[in-house]
Amino acid sequence: MGRFIIVVLDSFGIGAMRDVPKVRPADCFSNTAKHILEAVPNAYWPTLERLGLMNALGEEVGRMHFSKQARFGKADLAHIGADSFLGHQEIMGTEPKPPVNQAFNECIKEVADHLSKKGHQVRFVGADDEPKILVVDETVTVGDNLETDLGQVFNVSSCLDLIDFKDVVKIGREVREVVKVSRVITFGGRGITLQNLLAARKVKENRFAGIDAPESGVYDHDYHVIHLGYGIDPNVQAPTLIHQADIPVFLLGKIADIIQVDGSEDYPGVQSEQLFNQLEMLVEKHPTGFFALNIQETDLAGHAENPARYEERLSLCDQKLAELLPKLAEEDILVVMADHGNDPTIGHSQHTREQVPLLFYKKGTSKVDDMGVAKSMADIGATAADYFGTKPPQHGTSWLAKLND
Structure with missing residues (x-):
């Protein structure tokens, strides 16, 4: 048992959900990752490429190509709309109570x-x-x-x-x-x-x-x-269950503001480089633990409808991921994902309802492995709980057997 690390590149979706024409027509044809690459033609993220981003996207765009050694998948959103708070509750394995929509x-x-x-x-x-x-x-x-x-x-x-x-x-x-x-x-x-x-x-x-x-x-x-x-029960979420098993839990960035775990070590903040540096220090210090980092600056660039700024933040994240990978041990699992989309080219400044990439890193990966489509991002929380041998969260199906295959 080692480290289970989730890095959420906030709003980095890879294409509109199938239900978008019916439930969110303004998000039709949204594809955050693809459209940023098209808007910034020289963009290149070698670490995300290596981890299988384009494989998950399903096409090569610009300078970005398919990986030949990656484990990847993608996830649908089970929550209503496209929301960071609900998205992170979903990732951690719970299903929020249906809220009221009103002004x-x-x-x-x-x-x-x-x-x-x-x-x-x-x-x-x-x-x-x-x-x-x-x-x-x-x-x-x-x-x-x-x-x-x-x-x-x-x-x-x-x-x-x-x-x-x-x-x-x-x-x-x-x-x-x-x-x-x-x-x-x-x-x-x-x-x-x-x-x-x-x-x-x-x-x-x-x-x-x-x-x-x-x-x-x-x-x-x-x-x-x-x-x-509204209607959130942290006691059925993976981080709480992991903490109750006396395994340290570290929450960084916006996750520290929206996931409530009594006894977790919280490192709130917005600056991407600072948060990645903090994650690296924690990983070096703790050989075992659950680590979850949210990078919010990508989402802020999406709200600003600024693809160049979005790409610049992604380039920084790509570099910091490259620095993180060598620090991981054989038994560690890293998941790089998103929580929804925020296509800065779609014509509005709100989140977009998109599938999200699931990019897995575990030392020794030597082939391309398409792990499929999760019906809910809760599968990640379920996988984390399974990794540490705790009770499963309220929702989600573990992918641990697939990752260990």
């Missing part, structure tokens, strides 16, 4: 009344003929998330020079008590004021209103975040 203004009065009863000062912001957001204690805003699928997520945004993050989390949990959307993302940053947040207020479809988080500057300095999900 914040459909429940804004209920939220305002609840917060007022909790002792907060609350006011509405917005013109008479448009949807509103809430300002809480003159330091926090509550509204729709405009960066992911509209109606799935509410944001609690804050100015951490004016309020402690633990108090922001308290407000976020109070909002969570009365809403049924998939996520309440509670976050804040330093160096911004309430005026910065309100200056980035936007309205979409005359139904959704929220803060454009990147435009507000909230991500720029000392960013803090916690994702509060």
Whole structure:
């Protein structure tokens, strides 16, 4: 028993799901990986090529070719839509409770009344003929998330020079008590004021209103975040089951914000190079453990509809993966994957519902092995639990026998 490592290249999908024409027509023909390679013709990711990215994609594009020594597959999304929070819950082997899809203004009065009863000062912001957001204690805003699928997520945004993050989390949990959307993302940053947040207020479809988080500057300095999900039970997820077996669990990047494991070592952050360096140090220090890293900068580039920036972040990740591989032992398993798509060329700035690559690395691979299509990304969590000999998570089928074949 050694290390089981998952690296999630956030939003790096490899082609629209079959159900997209019916459930998400705006995502038709999306293919994040392929379209980035087409948009940046000189792009070349030798480590991802070696691990079988193009084999999983099913075609060669630009300078990228099929690998002759790779174990690869791909996975469908079992969760509704194309969401990072739900995607990571799925990866870890649980199936979230079906959420309600609604605009914040459909429940804004209920939220305002609840917060007022909790002792907060609350006011509405917005013109008479448009949807509103809430300002809480003159330091926090509550509204729709405009960066992911509209109606799935509410944001609690804050100015951490004016309020402690633990108090922001308290407000976020109070909002969570009365809403049924998939996520309440509670976050804040330093160096911004309430005026910065309100200056980035936007309205979409005359139904959704929220803060454009990147435009507000909230991500720029000392960013803090916690994702509060609807109907999530961490006790049936692979990381919790692995930790309960006295095996160390390390969560890095956005995964540390959205997967809750009592006793895990958490290393939140956004900067890709810093996170990979942290992963390398942990791998060198711990011969056994479950490691899960999310690289968020790829997703941020997708939201910005910037294929050049996306490619640049992928090139860095490819280099860092090349540095990681020699540090792995014979018994270690590495999985490089995604959680959904975010095609920066598709014509909108939201996630795209795509299949994701499953690229496996285990020393000694000497042939091309197409391991097939997983019906759910939960198969990865199930494989991790099987690797460590723990109880299986709530959902998923282990691929460990295939990997050991």
